[in-house]
Amino acid sequence: MAILLAFAAGVVLASYAGFREFLPGLIEGAWVTVQITVLGAMLAVVAALIAALAKMYGPWPLRWLAIAYIEIFRGTSALVQLFWLFFVLPHFGIVLEPLTVAVLGLGLNVGAYGAEVVRGAIQAVPRGQWEASTALNMSRASALSRIILPQALVAMIPPWGNLFVELLKATALVSLITLGDLAFRAQQMNQTTLRTVDIFSIVLVIYLCLALVLSQSMRALERWAARGIARGRVA
Amino acid sequence: MTDNAPMVRFDGVRKTYGPLTVLDELCLDIARNEKVAMIGPSGSGKTTVLRMLMTLERIDGGVIYVEGEPLTHMERNGKLVPADQRHLRRVRAKIGMVFQQFNLFPHMSAMRNCMEAPIRVLGLSRKDAEARAAELLEMVGLGDKKDHYPSQLSGGQQQRVAIARALAMRPKVMLFDEVTSALDPELVGEVLNVIRKLGTEHNLTMLMVTHQMGFAKEFADRVCFFYKGRIAEEGPPQQIFVQPREERTRQFLRAVLEAG
Amino acid sequence: MLWDWNYTFEILPELARAALVTIEATLIGFILAATLGLALAILRMAKNPAISISATVFVEFIRSTPLLIQIFFLFFVFPHFGITLSGFTAGVLALGVHYGAYCSEVYRAGFENIPRSQWEAALALNLGIVDTFRSIIIPQAIPPVIPALGNYLIALFKETPLLSAIAVLELMQTAKILGSESFRYTEPITLVGLFFLVMSLVSAALVRLVETWLGRVGRRV
Secondary structure: OHHHHHHHHHHHHHHOOOOOOHHHHHHHHHHHHHHHHHHHHHHHHHHHHHHHHHHHOOHHHHHHHHHHHHHHHHOOHHHHHHHHHHHHHHHHOOOHHHHHHHHHHHHHHHHHHHHHHHHHHHHHHHHHHHHHHHOOOOOOHHHHHHHHHHHHHOOOHHHHHHHHHHHHOOOOOOOOHHHOHHHHHHHHHHHHHOOOHHHHHHHHHHHHHHHHHHHHHHHHHHHHOOOOOOOOOOO | OOOOOOOOOEEEEEEOOOEEEEEEEEEEEOOOOOOOEEEEOOOOOOOHHHHHHHOOOOOOOEEEEOEEEEEOEEEEOEEEOOOHHHHHHHHHEEEEEOOOOOOOOOOOHHHHHHHHHHHHHHOHHHHHHHHHHHHHHHHOOOOOOOOOHHOOHHHHHHHHHHHHHHOOOOOEEEEEEOOOOOOOOHHHHHHHHHHHHHHHHHOOOEEEEEOOOOHHHHHEEEEEEEEEEEEEEEOOOHHHHHHHOOOOHHHHHHHHHHHH | OOOOOHHHHHHHHHHHHHHHHHHHHHHHHHHHHHHHHHHHHHHHOOHHHHHHHHHHHHHHHHHHOOOOOOHHHHHHHHHOOOOOOHHHHHHHHHHHHHHHHHHOOOHHHHHOOOOOOHHHHHOOOOOHHHHHHHHHHHHHHHHHHHHHHHHHHHHHHHHHHHHHHHHHHHHHHHHHHHHHOOOOHHHHHHHHHHHHHHHHHHHHHHHHHHHHHHHHHHHOO
């Protein structure tokens, strides 16, 4: 329903604002945005899982590493992290492509927030599940991987959905490290044609549509993952 | 280990929660294949007995023995030291438990609930685990529901799956922690029937905490009445229910009867 | 070399000046956000669907689109209407609007937590809508949401580096300029990062303190 509204708005704006002129370049930029979002999201999930498990169950050196990672990436903003990776790493001999910097910076950033989501979801699994696993003499690792995590994964889909939308919005920052995403193209076109309102209106609508597609997909994913598992209390 | 050695022995077992003593130097012997019912007011420590035997709670004093072997401790150089993971898991394998809240794995079908631990822990092949699970689900009367998920089953059915799941690990001792307390009254019977069947058809030592006095009277070999962390009175059902010796036992039974 | 301490001490004064700009932008931006957010939240509760729906759509739109784009939009749009905003003004405005949308969600949750009975009691006493809000609803709704607002203050603070995109001389922009002049980016950018990290950890602790203090006070009611 909301998607239809957004698309309608988009079409109206686009037809008013001189569709053909801007759209091809913006779509190209949007494609880069989508790529960064998807790759960044994958890195974020992996980083979050590792960090959360390390923080909850790891030996103390790993635990401190995880805590440091989480605090640093949450305590500084994505742009600071992107700039650090882009400007400072070369001094240490590591020169990364802008795309790599983008995926790395944003993925690790969102991953740090995601670690809390993972932790919360694991802790929300009812204690009875741990106890049943113990009663069946399962090892802790077995219980975690076969019983607890599968249930936690379902519970964490909605908050991850929110984080992914934040990731999508944060991709605009990569335009500041010269990566040709949607925001970059928009700025470029704005500086050459000065048709600010038209360009940025379309761009905002495109981001809105991308965000809606993302959140609807996450909701569908949640429905699929929760099939069979009834939510709420036992009879 | 002779056949006369108790299956389970609690030797001076103590459990405290901060300033509160829940189990107070408990001494209890349970013989092989004995069916013991534990009754008493809430907070009297009877659930704690089960949970400590299942290693869900730490022991604060004393030793628990299973088939002559210490459970939470192990022998090292002739002394008892706290058990390591390996020892714990080896001895724990003899014990199974059914919970008040069933605790079935919601993301697995009934069948898979019963197969998971035998595959992961006992190393059974998928085929063997499946056969065993099917047989047990059949025995508890849920053969036709084996592919159902817990959310699709009634409370009584879920509890029966939980019993089958525990049995799939072939324990020697089965613990039942108020397994009918969370059920609607009309579903209690089907679960008690399964327990009764277990008692007569299988060689199992059974320890149950229950408020089902009628069932305990008819099924148990021995009844222990718990009060404030100790066994205030124990004996055959005939004694406890019909001619209790202790005043506290009488008071408790009166209160239970009045509650209907 | 890995880290030049001399250079570090050289650039500290300039970074300190820039820090002031950052803090200024944060505070003004947040005051704007907190006020605008409250206004938006109240508008969303309006009886007139035209008002309430417009407000909701506006909030959703702002929350679902990148802050950077909104900053660009405000900075480049106003000249078309003859008004030239400084980078600072446009940036702070954008921060205020963007976080105003987030704050409106926070206020909304606060309002929804007020039981219906309070509204009914106000009605029974014949209190007008303005007085109801002023004396009954807002005093009860605001204290519980202060920690959430605090978290958004911290978030806003951490996003001030975005203003470097429109050349505002806050910390990030200053660091980049210093870096490009001396070809040493390590010290400036790392120092900026450390500044944000420390500030963010300290303020997070402060917010938690406020939360506990409020928790103790709120119970009395």
